[in-house]
Amino acid sequence: MIPSVIDYLLQLPEAMHFAKVHELCSDGISSYRMLSDYGSGTFQLIEFENNLLLILIGDYKPKDTFEKITEISEDYMEISQFETDSSSFKIGGRKRNQVDKGIYCYLNTQKKTYTYCEGGKAVRFTKVILSPQYFQTYFKLHDENNARLLSSARDYLLKNPNLPELNFVFQQIRDCQAEGTTLKLYLESKVMELLSLVVKGIEQEQKHISVKLDYKDIRNLKKTITVMKSDLSAYPSGDELARIAGMSPARYQLAFRKHFGTTPYEYLKEMRLNQALLLLKNSDYGIATIAAKVGYHNSGHFAKLFKKAYGLGPREYRNIHGIK
Incomplete structure (x- = not known):
């Protein structure tokens, strides 16, 4: 079992047959290109101070279908936007789920997760990785409230994967052309905007409707x-x-x-x-x-x-x- 999501992500590009493009890298920003024998495309990893927040941007096409198995002991939340529907996953022994276009949210369960990418099909995503400490630091939450917010956010996003405001924020994250410190400041502001939209949506959920659902x-x-x-x-x-x-x-x-x-x-x-x-x-x-x-x-x-x-x-x- 890998102890932290940081450890996992730092070794992920090479495990997926990407090579670092050093001339495109800078402080905390790592850029990779897929080796031609395995496919084509790029992968970018952006690290922030204290490792409370990470952003991943992928745009690649593998030649062959591949399976990636992970098991991470650290708690974290992943909020992603997928622009393609060529990926699928399963957690532990559960059934395999297709990842559709739009917003997806995942809370680490510390179980084995199997991810599959179809050969010959484009994979395009933007992922925001958040540690529980991020919420404690910026939302001033205690552990119990933190867990409740994370769970509510996951449920809200899984029910609302196509919200225009959220999808547009992800496009702004993906398309930003700034560099260095300016890039990180801009991206962090967009993550806060993303989370504020999620919290606003949770607060506005229509829980007062009397109909009961099973x-x-x-x-x-x-x-x-x-x-x-x-x-x-x-x-x-x-x-x-x-x-x-x-x-x-x-x-x-x-x-x-x-x-x-x-x-x-x-x-x-x-x-x-x-x-x-x-x-x-x-x-x-x-x-x-x-x-x-x-x-x-x-x-x-x-x-x-x-x-x-x-x-x-x-x-x-x-x-x-x-x-x-």
């Missing part, structure tokens, strides 16, 4: 999410989603808000806007085509929704990334 209800609610996700250009009706969930339309709306903290329509809109954000950056589709792919056949309406969510229009966002 395991079967939650499982059926998740089925409706799978249906929405399977075709973001489709327009499933509330009655259709309620039928899939095995509930009346009225109960479905209440149950969805109780568990996910928002309405089915808003959740679908968040998934669409998150996918649009990634398509605008990572594809050469026209804006009208992207709008249609995520369910908006009126590109003007799509642009208004995008600007309301992210503070700038789709064309402006592309201009920032130098995409015509």
